[in-house]
Amino acid sequence: MKNKKTTVYDCSIIELNKHHANEGNLTVVENNKTIPFEVKRLYYLYDVPGGESRGGHAHKKLQQLITAASGSFSVVLDDGEVKRTVTLNHPYEGLLIVPGIWRDLVDFSSGSVLLCLASEKYDETDYIRNYEEFKKYKES
Ligand code: TYD
Numbered sequence: 001m002k003n004k005k006t007t008v009y010d011c012s013i014i015e016l017n018k019h020h021a022n023e024g025n026l027t028v029v030e031n032n033k034t035i036p037f038e039v040k041r042l043y044y045l046y047d048v049p050g051g052e053s054r055g056g057h058a059h060k061k062l063q064q065l066i067t068a069a070s071g072s073f074s075v076v077l078d079d080g081e082v083k084r085t086v087t088l089n090h091p092y093e094g095l096l097i098v099p100g101i102w103r104d105l106v107d108f109s110s111g112s113v114l115l116c117l118a119s120e121k122y123d124e125t126d127y128i129r130n131y132e133e134f135k136k137y138k139e140s
Contacts (some may be wrong), residue, residue: 001051003060004138008077010098014065018092026091029065029117035096037063037119044069046095050110058102058128058137065094072113078102080138088114100110102134 003025016034019026031038048054055075060098066075072089079101086095087107105114120126128134 004140006098006100007079008082008101010123011077011084011086011101012096013086014094014096016067016092016094025034025092029094035065035094035117038118040120040121041118043118045105045114045116046112048073048108048112048114050108052108053104053106053109055103055105056129056131058134060128060137061120061126062123063099064097065095065117066081066089066097067115069113069115072111073112073114074106076104078104078107080135081101100138102128102131118132 014034014068016027016029020029027037029035045054066088068088069091073099074085074087075095077084077086077097088095108114130136
């Protein structure tokens with residue numbers, strides 16, 4: 001199964017466009033153009049206390065583009081064998097997370113906003129929330 005075999009190296013930073021003006025900057029993300037999927041859902045995390053961590057799960061099917069709309073945080077990607085930490089601290093950069101990757105969100109700066117564009121509607125059955133279960137999923 002393809003999603004069971006994904007690695008942290010399949011996840012990539014996408015440099016988003018930046019329309020610069022004296023009045024501020026603007027970044028656009030377009031379905032199937034900027035990102036390789038169609039956005040079905042958007043959510044954002046905010047009011048995370050400085051230094052706090054979240055996440056601790058994987059998805060079987062979901063693809064996501066995660067950006068730091070404000071502030072910074074790090075994403076620890078884990079494919080069951082290799083861990084890779086990516087720090088996001090620019091609104092014009094997005095991290096594409098493919099299915100089958102365990103992620104922990106760490107080191108939120110105070111006042112940061114994590115914006116997530118997701119390829120699927122919310123589906124709790126798509127989550128793997130137990131790390132041992134994730135390891136078995138990747139090995140199966
Ligand atoms: P969760 O994905 O567990 O966030 P984290 O892993 O960062 O702690 O989501 C937290 C809660 O929000 C959980 O009760 C499910 C709910 N939720 C939705 O109802 N819809 C969504 O699209 C998302 C992302 C979460």
